[in-house]
Amino acid sequence: ETGVTQSPTHLIKTRGQQVTLRCSSQSGHNTVSWYQQALGQGPQFIFQYYREEENGRGNFPPRFSGLQFPNYSSELNVNALELDDSALYLCASSQSGSEKLFFGSGTQLSVL
Amino acid sequence: AQTVTQSQPEMSVQEAETVTLSCTYDTSESDYYLFWYKQPPSRQMILVIRQEAYKQQNATENRFSVNFQKAAKSFSLKISDSQLGDAAMYFCAYRSGGSNYKLTFGKGTLLTVNP
Numbered sequence: 545e546t547g548v549t550q551s552p553t554h555l556i557k558t559r560g561q562q563v564t565l566r567c568s569s570q571s572g573h574n575t576v577s578w579y580q581q582a583l584g585q586g587p588q589f590i591f592q593y594y595r596e597e598e599n600g601r602g603n604f605p606p607r608f609s610g611l612q613f614p615n616y617s618s619e620l621n622v623n624a625l626e627l628d629d630s631a632l633y634l635c636a637s638s639q640s641g642s643e644k645l646f647f648g649s650g651t652q653l654s655v656l
Numbered sequence: 657a658q659t660v661t662q663s664q665p666e667m668s669v670q671e672a673e674t675v676t677l678s679c680t681y682d683t684s685e686s687d688y689y690l691f692w693y694k695q696p697p698s699r700q701m702i703l704v705i706r707q708e709a710y711k712q713q714n715a716t717e718n719r720f721s722v723n724f725q726k727a728a729k730s731f732s733l734k735i736s737d738s739q740l741g742d743a744a745m746y747f748c749a750y751r752s753g754g755s756n757y758k759l760t761f762g763k764g765t766l767l768t769v770n771p
Contacts, residue, residue, distance in 0.1 A: 650699045
């Protein structure tokens with residue numbers, strides 16, 4: 545059984561650029577969610593995908609978007625990066641019907 | 657909207673001793689789950705223990721146990737026989753019942769274990 549893997553582990557971008565973060569869900573999991581964790585804070589829910597459709601979204605602007613693929617891997621896209629987007633981005637997968645989430649180790653994004 | 661509050665930014669404990677981390681939450685829902693997650697320096701969130709709101713019995717996982725007080729909306733974590741490997745950030749989290757997997761996290765408590 546493979547775990548949740550995220551790539552890249554670290555990323556540096558400049559303000560105004562676009563970024564894509566990737567997540568490979570744990571085998572057998574059909575639901576993926578993304579969280580943003582700013583320094584010294586708890587993670588905040590960005591959105592969730594189930595069977596390639598977004599079915600829940602937190603308080604994040606439309607420039608945060610995502611995709612889930614048929615193999616249940618996922619992407620988080622952020623356009624027009626702002627300095628405040630600097631954070632750890634965590635991906636979590638789960639199997640429908642289970643309340644257990646399995647997290648990856650995150651992508652640390654720095655926006656300069 | 658649900659909120660989760662962890663009032664202890666930092667806690668420390670001696671190895672082999674017991675420590676309790678506090679968490680309170682606010683909700684108007686009756687069906688929900690509560691969790692404690694551990695985040696070591698590796699950054700990966702690791703589930704420590706979970707509690708279903710409809711269960712009156714407090715959850716226990718080896719050295720970890722909770723004190724769930726539903727009326728007071730309190731959910732504390734007790735770590736017994738603390739080990740050096742327990743040192744990490746601990747987050748309390750809330751999830752509504754149903755198919756929405758959104759977790760609402762507190763700000764975390766940094767636990768230091770002294771040898």
